[in-house]
Amino acid sequence: MPLSQPSPRGGEGFKPIGPIPPEFAGQARLAIGGRDATEWAADGTPVFVYDMAVVANRIARLRAALPAKIDIHYAIKANxxxxxxxxxxxxxxxxxxxxxxxxxxxxxxxxxxxxxxxxxxxxxxxxxxxxxxxxxxxxxxxxxxxxxxxxxxxxxxxxxxxxxxxxxxxxxxxxxxxxxxxxxxxxxxxxxxxxxxxxxxxxxxxxxxxxxxxxxxxxxxxxxxxxxxxxxxxxxxxxxxxxxxxxxxxxxxxxxxxxxxxxxxxxxxxxxxxxxxxxxxxxxxxxxxxxxxxGRWLVGEAGVYLTRVVDRKESGGETFLVVDGGLNHQLAATGNFGTVVRRNYPIALARDVMGSAAETVSIVGPLCTPLDRLADRIAFPRAEPGDLVAVFLAGAYGATASPAAFLGHPPAREVIGGQA
Ligand SMILES: Cc1ncc(COP(=O)(O)O)c(C=O)c1O
The missing domain is CATH 3.20.20.10 (Alanine racemase)
Incomplete structure (x- = not known):
């Protein structure tokens, strides 16, 4: 079921996703800071991976755009x-x-x-x-x-x-x-x-x-x-x-x-x-x-939250991919951090970022609440337990702006890559 418009992934019966940041869009397999997503995930998922080269690019671009008299301050609440x-x-x-x-x-x-x-x-x-x-x-x-x-x-x-x-x-x-x-x-x-x-x-x-x-x-x-x-x-x-x-x-x-x-x-x-x-x-x-x-403009696009598919199940004619992390780490992506209408963040299968859509799935976290939904009825390549899912825009208001203790799952790891 190839889609005529690969990004944002969507179409008949699908809900669209947000735009994948330019540094990651267009990749076949997802690499972050020059390393394949599977390497970042090897020590355990879920994990936030922050690509420092993306941050450096944003700051350099902003400096070039702003008058010299303007200092750039980073609001560290973002990350x-x-x-x-x-x-x-x-x-x-x-x-x-x-x-x-x-x-x-x-x-x-x-x-x-x-x-x-x-x-x-x-x-x-x-x-x-x-x-x-x-x-x-x-x-x-x-x-x-x-x-x-x-x-x-x-x-x-x-x-x-x-x-x-x-x-x-x-x-x-x-x-x-x-x-x-x-x-x-x-x-x-x-x-x-x-x-x-x-x-x-x-x-x-x-x-x-x-x-x-x-x-x-x-x-x-x-x-x-x-x-x-x-x-x-x-x-x-x-x-x-x-x-x-x-x-x-x-x-x-x-x-x-x-x-x-x-x-x-x-x-x-x-x-x-x-x-x-x-x-x-x-x-x-x-x-x-x-x-x-x-905060977010400097660092938000640099982060990717990697979470692994634990289960795939069918219910009421719909397919659910259940992954090992969700609103406990990435509250904003589930639409529960200040958004009025829930919409899908950019999200992809790490081994096939721009892959053609094979099916319609919802991607949900492991928490016993219907709020724990990372993606709602999106077009996605066929994924199996063990596959890695990447939620983009995880560089700001992720780990520290989510209720990590809720339901007692382990915290997400955080790592940086792509340093100069
Ligand atoms: C005083 C102040 N500074 C900076 C920020 C950072 O905002 P943003 O991450 O959207 O740039 C906020 C956000 O709440 C704020 O309240």
């Missing part, structure tokens, strides 16, 4: 696997962390001055650790600001502080909106200038603004407009506060194509527009540096 993080940290200018656990990992690989700590509800111990280390804290509330000042006073340290602004706009088209509404994230823009005056008056090492308006947008125009609005907001807040920001973190929001019909972002167009805006920026931002903060 904090230590060997992976060590590698990525060498390629980026800064790291953004969201907990003391992430802070410890970041401090092991990058100087404190290049690390920032955002996230609501930072506990005193977390503020203490960040201030002591000299990490920039992106303050999420006036209350947090006062606690940070008091802790710094007690420690006898000048804290490096920035304010996370809850912008009065959102990133249009983003999967996760973080602005333009009441929010646990950041401080409402109207209240920011008085807080900045308070911080500067208290003698802190004032670092500037963090403005993060959303995530997972594939809309180039929306990102361009949001970056322009972010620059304008930073300038307005700085003017109102009477203090220039040394750094403006413009947020991120760059999405990757997960589903059929999604189109990869034109980052060159985004970089060109940002270059024009920066060239014409208001005077108060004349001496500022700028950063963008990204």
């Amino acid at each position: 904090p696997f230590v060997p992976f993080l060590q590698n990525v940290s060498e390629l980026v200018d800064g790291l953004d962390v969201a907990s003391s656990g992430e802070l410890t990992k970041a401090l092991a690989v990058k100087p404190a001055a290049t690390i920032s700590f955002a996230g609501p509800g930072k506990r005193d111990e977390e503020l203490d650790a960040a201030i002591s280390a000299g990490v920039t804290i992106n303050l999420e509330s006036e209350g947090e600001a006062e606690r940070a000042l008091a802790l710094a006073d007690r420690l006898g340290v000048t804290p490096r502080l920035a304010v996370r602004v809850n912008p009065d706009f959102e990133l249009r088209g983003s999967g996760m909106k973080m602005g333009g509404r009441a929010s646990p994230f950041g401080i409402d823009a109207v209240r920011v200038p008085s807080l900045v005056r308070r911080l500067v008056g208290a003698g802190v090492d004032w670092r500037g603004f963090h403005i993060f308006a959303g995530s997972q947008s594939l809309d180039v125009q929306a990102i361009i407009e949001t970056q322009a609005a972010t620059l304008a907001l930073a300038a307005r807040l700085a003017d109102d506060a009477g203090t220039a920001p040394p750094l403006v973190n413009l947020g991120g929001g760059f999405g990757i194509p997960y589903f059929a019909g999604d189109v990869a972002l034109d980052v060159e167009a985004i970089g060109a527009a940002l270059g024009e805006r920066l060239a014409a920026r208001p005077a108060i931002l004349g001496g500022s540096r700028f950063a963008i903060e990204l």
Whole structure:
């Protein structure tokens, strides 16, 4: 049953899959970082394999696209696997962390001055650790600001502080909106200038603004407009506060194509527009540096989750391939991590990546819940127990964003390959 259009695999009676990242699409047998998938799986499945060459390519492309004044920060929540993080940290200018656990990992690989700590509800111990280390804290509330000042006073340290602004706009088209509404994230823009005056008056090492308006947008125009609005907001807040920001973190929001019909972002167009805006920026931002903060765009396409077929069974006229991992490791691929409508991630049989479809199958994990479905009624080559299935786009929000302890299956292994 060969298909007229091999990618996205789909057709009569099938549901389509998302686009396989270009580095892996078109291969006959799946190789990751120059090694065959079967070699990666030899020490046990399920396993996340991260191809560092793919990350390096993404970062190099972004650097070429962005104006030189823009630093690239990696939000380590996307993938904090230590060997992976060590590698990525060498390629980026800064790291953004969201907990003391992430802070410890970041401090092991990058100087404190290049690390920032955002996230609501930072506990005193977390503020203490960040201030002591000299990490920039992106303050999420006036209350947090006062606690940070008091802790710094007690420690006898000048804290490096920035304010996370809850912008009065959102990133249009983003999967996760973080602005333009009441929010646990950041401080409402109207209240920011008085807080900045308070911080500067208290003698802190004032670092500037963090403005993060959303995530997972594939809309180039929306990102361009949001970056322009972010620059304008930073300038307005700085003017109102009477203090220039040394750094403006413009947020991120760059999405990757997960589903059929999604189109990869034109980052060159985004970089060109940002270059024009920066060239014409208001005077108060004349001496500022700028950063963008990204997770999934940098690393998401570099990861492949390999899981092995344990069983094939028929029920009600449908064929199920039961594999040895699922939502316990790759929650997002099962549609249970923030998606409204469940759609299929790119997925393939590792020994026949672009193989012609022999049958319609659903690929399910071993958990006793109907939610544990990695692929729903897709066209697939004939697969047997022992075969390896590759779920793509597993480089971000995989292992640490999935309920690994649920039902007590072993955790997935994680490995890196493709290093320079
Ligand atoms: C403050 C902040 N920074 C960075 C990110 C990373 O987003 P993404 O992985 O979509 O680039 C998020 C996502 O939730 C975030 O909340």
